[in-house]
Amino acid sequence: MNRLNTRPLIKKCRQINQIKPHQQPQIPSNVASNQLIDSLSKSGRIDEARQLFDKMPERDEFTWNTMVAGYARLGRLNEAQKIFDETPIQSSVAWSLLISGYSRNGCGTEAFALYWKMQVKGLRPTQYTLGSVLRACSNTAELLKGEQIHAHVVNTRFDDNVFVVTGLIDMYAKCERILEAEYLFMKVSDKKNHVLWSAMVTGYSQNGDGLRAIECFRDMRGEDVGTNQFTFPSVLTACAAMSAHVFGRQVHCCIIQSGFGVNVFVNSALVDMYAKCGDLHGAKRLLEDMEVDDVVAWNSLIVSYVRQGYGDEAESLFKKMHSRGMKIDNFTYPSVLNSFSFTADVRNAKHIHCLIVKSGFEDYIIIGNALVDMYAKGGCLSSAFRVFHSMPECDVVSWTSLITGYAHHGSHVEALNLFSNMRTANIHPDQFIIASIFSSSAELTILAFGRQVHGNFIKSGLGSSLSVDNSLVTMYAKCGCLEEAHQVFDLMLLRNVVSWTALIVGYAQNGKGRESLLLYDRMIVSGTRPDYVTFVGLLFACSHAGLLKDGFRFFESMDNVYGISPGAEHYACMIDLLGRSGKISEAKDLLNKMTIKPDATLWKALLAACRMHGDIELAEMAAKNLFKLEPENAMPYVLLSNIYSSSSKWDDAERIRSLMKSKGVTKEPGCSWMEVNGKMQSFMAEDRNHPRMEEIYSKVEEIMIKIKKAGYVPDTNYSLHDMDKEAKERGLAYHSEKLAVAYGLLSLPSGAPIRIFKNLRVCGDCHTAIKFVSSVFQRRIILRDANCFHHFNEGLCSCGDYW
DNA sequence: CTAGGGTTAG
Structure with a gap:
């Protein structure tokens, strides 16, 4: 290109912006026309540039290239390709321009293909070609291609070219290979320029290492390499991610000194940094002072308003965007x-x-x-x-x-x-969906499904995350697999209050209240602050383990030490704890002292306590409240009627039963279910619909004979109907949980624990029988009923026979 | 004429 006497050209370029849209610029000399084409296309007026191009009597290499560049920049790749195809001299500059166009417009495959085609044509890549094609490899899916180009960089001796190395660093960083990027950065022996430094800052920042990004920026400032408008946005993003308000302000000072404070990119990054650091006023002031209304900066502030709970401000900002006629993207x-x-x-x-x-x-x-x-x-x-x-x-x-x-x-x-x-x-699933699926598996207690998803997740090679691990701990604990829950917990690199609470609740639900308390101590030592849910778990643990003193200690500390005022769930646990310990009057006192409205769970706890210790008046109150809160629930009717019966108030008992009948409330039938070989098997009492019914019933007979030999005596008090003793025994033998145990013994390998779920509380006779089964048949049986887990092993149950 | 930057849902 002719570089002589460019001053008038520059002047000409400056005038371009004053050209009115449809005013035809006068055709100047060849060199000046090239400049004009470039300026027009850079200000988005590519079609005018094309008219000029078409009218030019004589076009040089530069003319053609500028036209390719113009179309490529705007993403009009078909037109760029067409001009390129017509270009008489397809130099490496033209190739690079086209490759760059495809790369930056998301057509990586085409860019990559062109790159190799260019090699086949015998053209050697330049630093620009390499830089452009590397951009096409800048996402994890294309890492292999990026590595291929890296090899080619080494072969073509470009590996000490700062320009190319910058492209490589950027490629590796965008492929989440920050260590490779770091290695290449360290290896640069020449003086590093500010573009190289900026790429590294961006790399750290985009890989979630805000601290390193900030440190890298600080080191860069120490090197005195200068800055440009590209230097600041990355470090500001890092400040935003780290909530590093003070450092962010210091960067702001550097920006003002550097003179890049008017750049739109820099300004929108500043708005974002202030907003994300919580300085919404500062962010808004900056936004209003910006010379142009930049949609990115506005979006950024809207996001922060929403995240920090100022939805109204966000909406009014959105409305203002409309009234200002701003572009909305x-x-x-x-x-x-x-x-x-x-x-x-x-x-x-x-x-x-x-x-x-x-x-x-x-x-x-x-x-x-x-x-x-x-x-x-x-x-x-x-x-x-x-x-x-x-x-x-x-x-x-x-x-x-x-x-x-x-x-x-x-x-x-x-x-x-x-x-x-x-x-x-x-x-393909990622961490977010996996965490959600584990939670749903936990809610449904479908262990085999959850395990499969867990297995696939491990195979997928995705790294874990805090929420994945937390939901996994919860899932295993809720399915009664405490060892696995604890194993996941132990392997976690990072834990928060949710992780600890999941395990504390897990132990409590599985009848290991004392372990819950030990875990709580460890949690406090680790410096984690308990929250509302942690205390629900702790109090639940205390009530199920009968730890009255500890329960009160925790109950008092939650408000006194941690400022968490107790909710209905906490009171329900306390009532349950007092009830189990036979302290009905204390339970009544607590009820009267409560500042919040009692919920159904609380009344249920109270009613259960009354059943054990017989306080008819209180039971009536609890039942009445439950009739209102849960009109479909048979439990208060049955319990109240039983309480009357046990105090020989037969008339009252009968009255409640007929009340229940007249309201059309029916007792939910007992149902037990279990997963065997990925299939759900469910059993109702005296169920005769199962395809392996005969085998199951003869297994039940076998069980009965064997456990009776070991000392089991059927407790016919749990039988519902009035019939002779033998019939009662038979009825008991075919309770849904016993059928499930028999099926488990039949269909699961001898070492595998039997896991059963029941919709209601386990019946007392079944509880005794299953304890015998666990020792006679040498099986671990885990039964989750409506209230808690029962881990049966060697003739004992984890609930301590109290449920 | 061609590398490197800001907002992004679960």
Whole structure:
């Protein structure tokens, strides 16, 4: 290119911005035309540039290249390709331009193909070619290609070229290979320039290591390599991620000194940093002082307003964007919609949904995902489902939003079915969805399914996360697998209060209250602060282990030491604890001192206590409240009637039974179920529908004979109907839990524990019988009933015969 | 003419 006397050209370029859209610029000399084409295309007026190009009598290599560059930059790749194909001299510059265009517009495959085609044509790559093609390898899926290019870099002796090494560092960092990036950075022997430094800062920041990013930036400042507008946004992102407000302010000072404070990118990064550090006023001031209304900065502030609980501010900012006639992009809508997810305000969100449809943003995947999430969180599962199905394309986030929506509203079976559909659709799970699936498996206590998902997750090679591990601990604990729960807990590199609480509750539910308390001590030593749920678990542990003194100690400490005021759940545990210890009057006192409204669980605990220790007046009160709170529940009728009977108040007992009948309340039939070879087997009392019925019944006979020899005496008090002793015994023998035990012995290998679930509390006779089975047949049997877990082993039960 | 930056749903 002719570089002589460029001054008038520069002047000409400066004038470009004053050219009115349809005013035809006068055709100057060849060199000046090239400059003009470049300037026009850079200000987005590529079609005018093309007119000029078409009129040029004579075009040089530079002319052609500038045209390719113009189209490539705007993503008009077909036109770029066409010009390239017509270019008389396809130099390596032209190739690089085209490759760069494909790379930066998400056409990595084409860029990569072109790169090799260029080699075949016998053109050697330049630093620019390598830099451009590396960009096409900058995501984890393309790491292998990136490594291939790295090898080619070494072969072509570009491995000490700072420009190329910067591209490599960036590629490795974006492929989540920060160690490789770091190694290459350290190996640069020449003086490192600020672009190289910035790439490293960005790398750390994008790999979630905000601290290293900040340190790297600090080291860079010590090296006196200068800065440009690219240097600051990455370190500001790191400050935002770390909530490093003070350091962020210092960076702000550097920015002002450097003179880059007017750059839009730098400014929007500053707004984001202040907002994420909690300085919303500072962020807003900066936003208002910006010379241009930048949509990114506005989006950023909206996100922070929503996250910090100022949905109204977010909405008013959104409205202001409209009134200022600002461009609204595909990031704006998800940010605003998120505010409605928080408040579950579906009605108001519908306006935004309409706007999205009207402005043609409906088909953006991130907007569809935000809509699905918003509707799902707001409980409008049908709307969520409709949006989900209307989406042209779904990813793992869309599925997760829908699935967690179902799970949050208690439809766990539906959630797991959807997860299976997702796998069939060949969408790969990530940590978010896995955590949600473990939680649903825990709620449904389907261990085998949860285990399979766990196994696949390990095989997938995805790293674990705090929520994955926490939900996994919960799942194993809720399924009665304390060893596994503890194993997962021990392997965790990072734990929070949820992890500790999951295990504390797990031990408590499985009848190991004392272990819960020991864990709590360890948790305090580790410096973790207990929360509301931790105390529910602890008090539950105390009540089930009969630890009255500890219970009161914890109950008092929660408010006194941790400032957590007790809720209905805590009171229910305390009432249960007092009831079990026979301290009915204390329970009554506590009830009267309560500042909150008693809930159903609390009345149930009280009623159960009354049954054991017979306080008719209190029992009547509890039952009456339960009739109102849970009119479908047979339990208060049955218990109250039993309490009357045991005090020989036959008339009252009969009155309650007929009341129950007249209200149409029926006792839920007992049902036990278990998972065998991935299939759910369920049994009702005296069930005769099972395909292996005969085998099961003869196994029950065998069990009865063997345990009677060991000393078991059937307790016919638990039989319901009035019949002769033998018939009573027979009825007892075919209780659903006994059928399940027999089936377990028949179908599970001899070393495997038998895990059974029952919808009601286990009956007293079954409890005794299963204790015998555990010693006579040398089996661990784990029975989860409506109230807690029973771990039967060697003739004993973990509940200490108190449930 | 061509590397490197800011907002992003679960």
